[in-house]
Amino acid sequence: MAEFTTIGKRLAMLDAPAKVTGAGLYADDLKLPGMLVGKILHSPHPHAHIRAIHTEKAEALPGVHAVATGQDVPRPYGILPIGHDECVFTADKARYIGDNVAGVAAVDTATAERALELIEVDYESLPAFFDPIESMKAAEHRLHADKPNNIEKEYHHVFGDPEEGFLEAACVREDHFYCSEVTHAAMEPHATLAAFDADGRLTVWSSTQVPYYLQRTLSEVLELPMSQIRVIKPLIGGGFGGKSEVISVEVAAAVLARKAQRPVKICYTREEVFYAHRGRPITIIDLKTGVSREGKITAVEARVVQDGGAYCGYGPVTILYSGALLNAMYHIPNVRYDGYRVLTNKPACGAMRGHGTVNVRFAFESQLDMLAEEIGMDAAEIRRRNFLQAPCMTVNGLRVTSYGYPECVEKVVERSGWREKKGKLPFGKGMGLAGSHYVSGAANPIIRSNMPHTTVNIKVDRDATVTLFSGASEIGQGSDTIQVQLVAEELGVSVERVKLVAADTDLTPVDLGSYSSRVTFMAGNACLEAAREMKRQILEVVGKRFACPAERILFRDERVFCPDDPERAMSFEQAVLAALDAPGAPDARALVAKGTYTPPAEAQGGKFKGAGVGPSPAYSYSAQVAEVTVDPETGQVTVDRIIAAHDCGRALNPLSVEGQVQGSVWMGLGQALQEELIWEKGRLMNPSMLEYRTASTLESPPIETILVESVDPEGPMGAKEAGEGSLAAALPAVANAIYDAVGVRIKSLPITPEKILKALREKEKQSKGTQKDEPAGI
Amino acid sequence: MNKQLIRQLINGQAHDLAIYPNRSLLEVLREEISLTGTKCGCDDSSCGCCTVLVNGMPMLSCVMLAASYQEAEITTIEGVAREGQLDPLQRGFCEAGGAQCGFCTPGMIITARALLEANPNPSHEEINQALGGNLCRCTGYTQILESIDRAIQLMRIHREAAVGR
Numbered sequence: 001m002a003e004f005t006t007i008g009k010r011l012a013m014l015d016a017p018a019k020v021t022g023a024g025l026y027a028d029d030l031k032l033p034g035m036l037v038g039k040i041l042h043s044p045h046p047h048a049h050i051r052a053i054h055t056e057k058a059e060a061l062p063g064v065h066a067v068a069t070g071q072d073v074p075r076p077y078g079i080l081p082i083g084h085d086e087c088v089f090t091a092d093k094a095r096y097i098g099d100n101v102a103g104v105a106a107v108d109t110a111t112a113e114r115a116l117e118l119i120e121v122d123y124e125s126l127p128a129f130f131d132p133i134e135s136m137k138a139a140e141h142r143l144h145a146d147k148p149n150n151i152e153k154e155y156h157h158v159f160g161d162p163e164e165g166f167l168e169a170a171c172v173r174e175d176h177f178y179c180s181e182v183t184h185a186a187m188e189p190h191a192t193l194a195a196f197d198a199d200g201r202l203t204v205w206s207s208t209q210v211p212y213y214l215q216r217t218l219s220e221v222l223e224l225p226m227s228q229i230r231v232i233k234p235l236i237g238g239g240f241g242g243k244s245e246v247i248s249v250e251v252a253a254a255v256l257a258r259k260a261q262r263p264v265k266i267c268y269t270r271e272e273v274f275y276a277h278r279g280r281p282i283t284i285i286d287l288k289t290g291v292s293r294e295g296k297i298t299a300v301e302a303r304v305v306q307d308g309g310a311y312c313g314y315g316p317v318t319i320l321y322s323g324a325l326l327n328a329m330y331h332i333p334n335v336r337y338d339g340y341r342v343l344t345n346k347p348a349c350g351a352m353r354g355h356g357t358v359n360v361r362f363a364f365e366s367q368l369d370m371l372a373e374e375i376g377m378d379a380a381e382i383r384r385r386n387f388l389q390a391p392c393m394t395v396n397g398l399r400v401t402s403y404g405y406p407e408c409v410e411k412v413v414e415r416s417g418w419r420e421k422k423g424k425l426p427f428g429k430g431m432g433l434a435g436s437h438y439v440s441g442a443a444n445p446i447i448r449s450n451m452p453h454t455t456v457n458i459k460v461d462r463d464a465t466v467t468l469f470s471g472a473s474e475i476g477q478g479s480d481t482i483q484v485q486l487v488a489e490e491l492g493v494s495v496e497r498v499k500l501v502a503a504d505t506d507l508t509p510v511d512l513g514s515y516s517s518r519v520t521f522m523a524g525n526a527c528l529e530a531a532r533e534m535k536r537q538i539l540e541v542v543g544k545r546f547a548c549p550a551e552r553i554l555f556r557d558e559r560v561f562c563p564d565d566p567e568r569a570m571s572f573e574q575a576v577l578a579a580l581d582a583p584g585a586p587d588a589r590a591l592v593a594k595g596t597y598t599p600p601a602e603a604q605g606g607k608f609k610g611a612g613v614g615p616s617p618a619y620s621y622s623a624q625v626a627e628v629t630v631d632p633e634t635g636q637v638t639v640d641r642i643i644a645a646h647d648c649g650r651a652l653n654p655l656s657v658e659g660q661v662q663g664s665v666w667m668g669l670g671q672a673l674q675e676e677l678i679w680e681k682g683r684l685m686n687p688s689m690l691e692y693r694t695a696s697t698l699e700s701p702p703i704e705t706i707l708v709e710s711v712d713p714e715g716p717m718g719a720k721e722a723g724e725g726s727l728a729a730a731l732p733a734v735a736n737a738i739y740d741a742v743g744v745r746i747k748s749l750p751i752t753p754e755k756i757l758k759a760l761r762e763k764e765k766q767s768k769g770t771q772k773d774e775p776a777g778i
Numbered sequence: 779m780n781k782q783l784i785r786q787l788i789n790g791q792a793h794d795l796a797i798y799p800n801r802s803l804l805e806v807l808r809e810e811i812s813l814t815g816t817k818c819g820c821d822d823s824s825c826g827c828c829t830v831l832v833n834g835m836p837m838l839s840c841v842m843l844a845a846s847y848q849e850a851e852i853t854t855i856e857g858v859a860r861e862g863q864l865d866p867l868q869r870g871f872c873e874a875g876g877a878q879c880g881f882c883t884p885g886m887i888i889t890a891r892a893l894l895e896a897n898p899n900p901s902h903e904e905i906n907q908a909l910g911g912n913l914c915r916c917t918g919y920t921q922i923l924e925s926i927d928r929a930i931q932l933m934r935i936h937r938e939a940a941v942g943r
Contacts, residue, residue: 020868187913187914235880662920663918689913697910
C-alpha cells in the first residue's frame with residue numbers, strides 16, 4: 001500500500017488562521033466606495049394578485065438611488081432547466097408571505113427601510129393553500145397556471161415485482177410517517193455585493209455555494225453575456241444547501257446596482273433568511289415493507305408527498321432523491337415508489353444537507369426496527385441480513401463500488417455494548433441503531449451538458465510555487481484544504497508550497513459547486529489528474545537526466561528521485577527549473593497542467609425516467625447507535641451519547657472528516673428532537689434563531705466518531721463523501737432508542753415531549769383497557 | 779437625530795467617535811472602524827456571533843447601544859492575537875477543528891476567553907454552560923469543546939514553561 005505524507009494527517013484547515021483572527025472576509029464584510037444598501041419589499045399576503053405597484057414616493061425620498069420592480073426584470077429563472085418559475089421581483093402575483101415584490105437601493109439602511117414603506121402595492125387577495133394534501137385537491141387558484149392540482153412533479157417507479165415480493169413476505173408492515181419542515185439556519189445570513197465597472201462589467205461577491213450557476217442565472221436574468229459577469233465567492237459562513245440555488249437577493253443586488261449605477265450590498269436579516277428558506281420540506285410518507293422469516297426484505301413500497309412551497313427550486317430533485325435512495329443501501333429486489341412534490345403558498349423548499357434522503361430514511365429505518373421486533377430479530381441482525389455485496393448494481397440502477405456499511409454496523413455494535421445493553425436497560429433508558437448512506441456527488445449535472453463536472457488548473461512557477469486554480473466552493477466544510485492536500489501529496493511537496501485560487505469565475509475553471517457532497521470526490525479527482533499531468537511534464541525532462549524509467553521516479557518530501565539510486569535525486573525546485581528550461585519547453589515562466597473529472601457513464605444510472613437523479617460515482621455509508629434517557633413524567637428526551645461510524649472511503653483528513661460527521665449527526669439530532677418550522681396560514685411563527693431552536697452546547701450530546709475506510713476504487717486516493725451521509729441515520733437511531741426506552745413509537749418529527757407523553761398516555765389507556773380487573777390506580 | 783461624541787478603548791486603542799445614539803456597538807465596530815471580525819448572525823441577540831468583551835465581560839454587541847458605553851474597554855476578535863502571535867484559544871480552534879465555516883468562531887473565542895480568564899481549568903460542563911448562548915451550526919460543538927481543551931493544554935504548557943524559566 002502506498003504510504004502517504006500528507007493524506008490521512010489531521011491538518012488544520014488552511015483558512016483557519018483567517019477565521020480565528022477575524023481577518024477572513026465574508027460577503028457582508030466587504031465595502032466599496034459609494035456603496036448603497038439594498039432592501040427588498042416582501043409580500044404580506046400568502047397568495048395575491050398584484051394589480052399595481054406605485055414607487056413614485058419611494059423614488060422621491062432623498063437618499064434613494066433606485067427602486068426596482070418586476071417590470072424591470074421580467075425574465076424568470078430557477079435552478080433546474082424545467083423550473084424557471086420565479087422572478088427576482090414577482091410581477092403578476094405574490095405566492096407566499098415573503099415573496100419578493102420590489103427592491104430599493106439607498107444611502108443607508110434607515111432610508112432604504114423608509115423607502116420600502118413608501119412603495120404602494122395594490123394586492124387582490126386569493127385563496128391560499130398551506131397543506132399539500134389540500135393543495136393537490138385544488139381545482140382552482142393554482143399557484144402556477146401550468147401546474148394542475150398544484151402538483152409540481154410526480155414520479156412513479158417500479159423495480160422488480162413488488163406484489164410478488166409482498167406475497168413472499170412473512171411479515172408486512174404499513175406505517176404512516178410525517179416529517180415537519182426544517183431549515184438550514186447557517187450562521188451567516190445571505191449577503192451579496194454587486195458592482196458594475198465603467199465598462200458595464202458586473203462583479204458579484206456572494207455567499208453562494210455555486211458561483212458558476214449564479215453567473216449563469218445573472219446572465220440569463222440580466223441579459224448580459226457570461227463574459228460580462230464575474231462572481232467571486234468570499235468566505236462562506238455555512239450553506240448546508242441553503243446557498244446552493246440563487247435566491248433573488250443576488251439578482252436583486254445586481255438589478256439595483258445597474259439602476260443606481262452604484263455598488264449595492266444586500267444582507268438579509270435573520271427573519272428574511274428564514275423566509276428565503278429552501279430547506280427540507282414537510283414530507284408525508286406511507287411506507288410498506290415486507291420481510292421474510294429470515295429477515296430478508298422482500299419488497300418496499302412508498303408513497304411520498306412533499307410540501308414544496310410556492311416555487312420549483314430543487315423540488316423535483318428532492319422528490320427523486322427520496323425515491324432513488326429509499327431502497328439503495330440494502331439488497332431489496334422489489335420496489336415501488338410514488339412521489340409527489342406539491343406546491344403550496346409558503347416559501348419554496350429545496351436542498352438541505354442529506355437532500356431528499358433524510359425523511360425516507362427515518363421512515364425506513366424506523367419501520368425496519370418494527371419489523372425486526374415482529375419477527376423476533378435483533379435490529380443489527382436484520383440489517384446484516386440485507387447487506388449489499390459490492391461491487392454491484394442496486395435494483396434501481398445505482399452502481400455501488402465500495403460498501404463499508406457492514407463494518408460501520410459492527411463497529412457501532414461493538415463500541416456501544418449493544419449486545420449486552422440493548423433491550424436490557426431500565427425503563428426510561430434506551431438505545432437504538434440505524435443506518436444511512438449518501439451520494440458522493442450526483443453523476444449527472446443539473447444543467448445538461450457534456451462538459452466535465454470539474455476542471456482545475458495547476459501552475460508551477462519558477463520558484464516552484466504550486467498554484468491550484470479551482471472553481472470549487474469552500475463553505476466551511478474544508479474542501480479547500482482537501483484539494484491542496486491532494487495536490488501536495490501527488491506532487492510530493494508540502495501543503496505550504498501549494499497556493500489556492502478558488503471560486504472566482506474570472507480566474508478559475510468551471511466547477512459545478514458545493515452540493516450533493518461532490519467536491520472531495522469530483523474536484524479531488526480533477527486535482528489528482530492535474531497533478532499527475534504536471535508530474536508527467538517534469539518527468540519528461542528529469543527522466544531523461546536520470547536515465548531511469550519514468551515510472552520508477554518518485555515525487556516525495558519535496559524531492560524528485562529514483563529510489564534505486566540515491567545519486568539520482570534533485571529537489572522539487574531543481575526539477576521544476578529543469579523542466580522549464582528544457583529545450584522546447586512551451587513556456588519558460590511556468591508549467592501548467594489541467595485536470596478534469598467526469599463521472600463514468602456506467603455510474604449515471606439506468607435508462608428509466610428519473611435515473612439521472614440519485615446515481616453517483618460512489619456512496620458513503622453510516623451506522624449509528626443512540627443512547628437516550630426519556631423522562632416518562634415530562635416526555636423530555638436527553639440524548640446521552642451517539643456513536644457514529646461513517647464509511648468515507650479513505651479519510652483524507654480525519655480531523656475534517658470527524659468534524660463533518662459530527663456536524664451531520666448533530667443536525668440530524670436537531671431534526672429528530674426539536675427543530676421545526678411552525679406555520680400559521682403561511683406565516684412563520686418562529687423566524688429567529690431563538691425560536692427555531694437549534695441545539696446549543698447545553699443540549700448537544702457527545703458524538704463519538706468512528707471512521708471506516710472502505711477505500712473506493714474511483715475516489716481520489718479512495719475517498720468518498722463525509723459531509724451529509726451521517727445526518728439521516730441520527731433521526732431513526734434516536735426514534736428507535738426512544739422506543740427501546742419507553743416502548744412508544746413516534747412516527748412524526750420532531751419527536752417532542754408532547755408527542756411522547758401523548759403516546760405514553762395512550763399506551764397506558766390501552767393496557768388498562770386490556771386488564772379490566774386491575775384497580776385504576778391507588 | 780444628533781450625533782453624539784463617545785470615546786472607547788477598542789483593542790487597546792482609544793477611538794473618538796461621533797455616532798448616532800441609536801447605533802449598536804456591532805454597527806459601530808463593523809461600519810465606523812471597519813472591525814469586521816465581529817459578525818452579525820441574527821440581529822436579535824439570539825446567536826452569539828457578535829460577542830465582544832466589554833470591560834472584560836462577554837456581551838452581545840448587536841443589542842448594545844454604543845453611545846451607552848462611554849469610556850468602555852472593548853476587545854474584539856481582532857484584539858485577541860498579540861504581536862501577530864495567535865492566542866492559545868485561536869491555536870486551539872485551528873488545531874482541533876473548532877472553526878469550520880468560521881462565522882461563529884469570533885464570538886466563541888471571545889466567550890471562551892472570558893471563561894478561561896475567570897477559570898483557567900473549567901470542566902466540560904462549565905465550558906458548555908459558558909458557551910450556551912453561542913450557536914454553531916457546523917460542528918455539533920464536539921470539536922469546539924476539543925478546541926478549548928487544546929487551548930487549556932497550551933496555556934498550561936506556557937505557564938509551566940514560564941515557571942521553569
